[in-house]
Amino acid sequence: MPRVLVLGGTDLANAFVTALQMAHPGLEIVLSLAGRTRNPKLPDCPIRTGGFGGTEGLAAYLREEGISALVDATHPYAAQISANAAKAALETGTPCLHLVRPAWEQASGDNWHHARDYEEAAGHLDALSQTHPLTVFLTVGRQGLEPFHYLMNCTHVVRSVEQPDEAELPPGARVVLARGPFREADEAAFLKENGIDVIVSKNSGGTATYGKILAARSLRMPVVMVARPPLPKGEVVGDVEDAVRWVTAHHHP
Numbered sequence: 001m002p003r004v005l006v007l008g009g010t011d012l013a014n015a016f017v018t019a020l021q022m023a024h025p026g027l028e029i030v031l032s033l034a035g036r037t038r039n040p041k042l043p044d045c046p047i048r049t050g051g052f053g054g055t056e057g058l059a060a061y062l063r064e065e066g067i068s069a070l071v072d073a074t075h076p077y078a079a080q081i082s083a084n085a086a087k088a089a090l091e092t093g094t095p096c097l098h099l100v101r102p103a104w105e106q107a108s109g110d111n112w113h114h115a116r117d118y119e120e121a122a123g124h125l126d127a128l129s130q131t132h133p134l135t136v137f138l139t140v141g142r143q144g145l146e147p148f149h150y151l152m153n154c155t156h157v158v159r160s161v162e163q164p165d166e167a168e169l170p171p172g173a174r175v176v177l178a179r180g181p182f183r184e185a186d187e188a189a190f191l192k193e194n195g196i197d198v199i200v201s202k203n204s205g206g207t208a209t210y211g212k213i214l215a216a217r218s219l220r221m222p223v224v225m226v227a228r229p230p231l232p233k234g235e236v237v238g239d240v241e242d243a244v245r246w247v248t249a250h251h252h253p
């Protein structure tokens with residue numbers, strides 16, 4: 001019996017599992033989560049939770065569970081698990097696909113400051129806040145906040161799904177707990193109500209968190225856009241339909 005392991009933790013992974021179940025009712029699908037989010041929204045399929053124990057652990061899982069195909073549908077910034085997936089697949093001869101939403105493209109009216117990583121993003125804020133204090137909307141999640149701890153002339157509003165630990169937060173940061181999707185009108189109201197001057201964002205792609213980018217465009221607000229880490233070499237698709245076709249080709253060639 002073919003068995004597909006889907007590395008998830010994203011809405012895209014959930015949508016993919018649902019589409020795959022409809023296309024191949026007989027297929028066994030296991031969805032894997034890191035286990036960071038309490039009460040995640042999940043499709044109706046077997047779920048396993050927690051790390052595998054690096055590349056070796058994932059390779060052992062693929063062998064022991066007789067996995068016939070691996071689909072990495074993790075978030076584009078979850079670079080470690082994607083790298084582990086590519087290596088473990090190579091080691092075990094398991095077909096592997098990366099399903100990643102295409103990145104957002106800068107459009108007319110966008111005022112983006114491109115940053116290679118969180119350190120460079122903090123550097124942009126430092127430069128922008130030289131002449132006047134800034135209120136910064138940090139929407140990069142709980143991880144990667146450390147470089148923003150040292151900005152002297154910035155006040156931070158941090159949005160996160162889970163409550164960050166105090167030590168993870170820049171001093172004096174205010175936390176807003178919320179889970180997307182976020183609509184443009186609500187984001188525009190939020191930016192105004194909180195006196196936000198600049199947004200720091202990952203380039204997540206998709207529509208669920210695009211509202212703040214649209215709101216920033218209409219308000220002519222700068223966005224510091226943190227680039228995606230590189231994907232490992234391998235097969236990549238950008239939408240659910242192509243990923244379902246890939247599984248079909250591997251199981252019913």
Ligand code: NAP
Nearest residue numbers: 008009032033034051052053054074075077078079080081
């Ligand atoms: P990461 O840095 O790439 O991974 C760190 C470790 O967490 C991995 O080495 C692995 O542990 C474990 N892990 C990650 N994803 C896993 C999965 N789907 N199933 C089992 N183990 C997993 O990942 P991250 O950035 O912390 O993201 C963790 C989860 O949150 C992922 O599922 C991702 O899709 C989701 N997420 C991340 C972001 C983001 O911005 N990074 C945003 C939204 C959702 P072992 O080495 O022990 O196997």
